Amino acid sequence: MSAVVHTDVVSSLASYSDAELDRVTEDANVALGRHWFRLLDALDLGPLVGETVRIQYVVARQGGELVAVCPFFVAEHPSVRFVNSFEKAFFTGMEGELRRATKATPEQLRWLMRALGFYRQLLRMVRVRTDGWVIAVSPLTFRGGIPTVPMAASETRRVRTEVLERLKDFAGLRNLPLALFCVPEEDEPLRDTARACGMAELFLTYDMYIPLTGKRIEDYIAAQPPRRRKRGKLQREIKAPQRTGVTMGRTSNWAALSSDMTESYEALYSQYGDHFGHPPAFWESLEHHLGDRAEALVAHHGDEFLGFSTYFHDKKGDLTVYRVGRRAIDKADGIYFNLVFYEPIKRAYELGCRRVWVGTGAFDTKLHRGASGHPLYGYIWMPSQRARLLLLPYMQRLTGYVSKQLHYVGQPATDDAA
Template sequence: MKTHLHDSAARLTAPQWAALYGTRHADRGHGYALFREHMEPGAPVLVAAEDDAGRCAALHGALTTAGSGLFSHPWKLLTSEQLLRPEEPGADRARADRERLLTAVTGTAAQPDAAALTTALGEAVVFRSFDSTEAGLREGLTTEARHAALRALLAAAQDAVRDGLAGAVCLPFVRRDDLPLRTGLAELGFRQAALTAVSDFDLTGVSSYEEFLASLPSRRRRMYRKEGQAVADSPLTLGTWSLTGHVKSVAALEARNIAKHGGQPDPVALVAARSAMAELIGDRVRVPVVLRADEADEPAACGIHLTDDDSYCILMYGADETVPAGGPVYAHLTFYEPLRHAADHGLSRVRLGFEAFDAKLRRGASLSPRETWLWLPDAARLDTLHQVMQLLGTRTEAHFARLTGQPA
């Protein structure tokens, strides 16, 4: 088994990529991988494995930088107040324990934040997609060949770190049912804990939105209908756009949404991001919009979603200052309109991404934990970081139990 370290998913053609990742899921497609490279501030990384028949496996990700988002940066995950679950009992003690452990890792008395961990450990190479971390594997590999290919990928990533590519390897969103990947990670000394989760709606066997509504408990069904009627009774017009042809309007709304929340938007960067998305992913991007009656080309709110033959992924929601936060427009664009489209088109799942669990679970979504697996060459520091991961993981599991009403 040979391995190769590449600097972009573009090193493979779209057919070569499809041979490893398939064509069923848009968020595992070649175009989406290239779009992630456009959005991540760090350099892309592709590790590929090759057997006698050619390319057989790959892992795709990026190096972290100070500008990497929370869910793309392990040091931000480990130091985040959000993932400490401060609403759960014992938060002050847990915060102090985490600070003590992280201070031991950084070796300084300074506040052990993500920047301090980066100074002590270096940046990380992070392998992830939209809401999971999965390897691409050529169809038809035997169990033994799959195991060998996964080990080769992971060992190559470790060797790249030893050679100075980064300070750590992180696979932040491994599915608990991905036993082959989890087995390879454990065998090579990676450490894990469940730090977050994703939410989704399972529409298997549902043939229409009305059939889906009929399956809901009566109280939840009334909420769906009430919020849906509130949008229908408003002076707003509902519609659906493709992103191509509406890049500037969508980017302008994103800018207004950022400004509404106190940020400083970069209009040029927003147009570039949406242009890249339209070019790389094309008609798999779907944009449900809410328009004011007198402004047919300037949405008051919209979602940016990804759809394929199997599932529907909620990537973003944004609204300008005229739309109340958390109101029926948000619910319509984030839940009801996607559920209607998915159910009426035979899709099996609506995937809602990470966190913000209350609104999702209140409307009947299911919660699925994701495991973060981490490795760095310094065994002592890895042991200490694993204690931090376990501390946060225990609090996260308690948080999930409270949200879902299950015993901790």
């Protein structure tokens, strides 16, 4: 007979040893690993995610042993960033996203936003909340999941079911939707478990990765379709920085450059409005807690800082490009593709990695440099019958529309124009 699974909600993992957490997260993505959890415990997430956000975890024990961990937080304050805000992602923040992603006219967008405003009023009248949710995802990343110790598939399912039921109880007491967010396509066991727990599956977006063959960047170039290699476009992009006197190299002192990293990150992403603001202390914490799993690539022109990228690598053969910054000056114009693609690819070959993850968004740019789309899903549970009848169908239609619009991202690579 299997041991009883006990679950608790805790605000820190400090009471658990490195060995315990390593055993649970041994096969997990970096964003669901022990070093990342230690980082989350040490950070003030307020400036990074939203004013009131505090990390919490559902932990599961069996026979006194830690067997599973699931990070989550409550996101219901207006300061919560777009990517983690229920209200902004599905209602108030949609106008800017649709303006960038569709061909809708300003008049059509104004009509849509007015209609959504009336819809929200109706939902509030019948006490269906749209101002927040309980979101189970690893903060500051596009990865969610429930890492467990190695065990039989049936036991893994039982443990994860108990974790999800504890999350549902937590969300239900607050009359908030629950979202298990950003579950990658290949985690079919977790997806099956979430569906069995009565959670609705929604397509969210594509994470993008570049598969690597061979042993050097020349092999990556050779593997691209002829039209991408036409007239040496990729080679010219790779060599562009050095032709303008820009040098790139890894830094061993993030602290000395942390203010420059903050400034250049915000210079690149502030054009999109609601973005993550990363104070200088964040970069120092990232280096401190992740150690040699994280590296920073920095671009200079002489002694002048132009931009950077950070990336993680793991024993599974993945290198993940995490954050990128570029100063808004002419000298920095030619460095973006090297920071995001070519220098991380070179480093991945040196480390023996077989995939380079380059994140979601900017799909055409990434497809044209050899990336493939990898679906991420969300699993939604509503706390009331009214919410299931009135709110969930809207979310399903909206995410279904997004899936159709991005269908091309998930198709096999073709001989397209670069």
